[in-house]
Amino acid sequence: MSQECSSHSVESSSPPAAARTYYDSALHMMELQGGSFVRALVACYYVADEPNKRMLRAAFATYFDNYEGRFEQYRAALAGSAA
Numbered sequence: 001m002s003q004e005c006s007s008h009s010v011e012s013s014s015p016p017a018a019a020r021t022y023y024d025s026a027l028h029m030m031e032l033q034g035g036s037f038v039r040a041l042v043a044c045y046y047v048a049d050e051p052n053k054r055m056l057r058a059a060f061a062t063y064f065d066n067y068e069g070r071f072e073q074y075r076a077a078l079a080g081s082a083a
Contacts, residue, residue, distance in 0.1 A: 023071060023074055025071065026064070026067045026068040026070070026071035027042050027045065027046075027067075029067050029070060029071050029074065030042045030063070030067045033067075033070075034063075034067070038063055038067075041056065041060055041063060044056060045057075
């Protein structure tokens with residue numbers, strides 16, 4: 001599939017399977033794809049005790065929900081490509 005970008009043609013293709021990033025959780029995806037704030041949020045989450053984890057999830061639900069949804073889409077795509 002190619003995209004036209006002004007007068008240049010850019011080929012877009014998926015990287016080889018070995019070069020793709022594997023995510024084992026939504027938190028892992030947040031670490032690798034998130035900006036500096038999201039990465040700091042994950043670092044806090046990893047060291048928090050359970051009550052503070054709940055507090056972080058409640059305070060920043062938008063971030064956690066977004067990446068959990070993205071992770072579910074990622075897992076569904078993996079399952080679809082394995083079939």
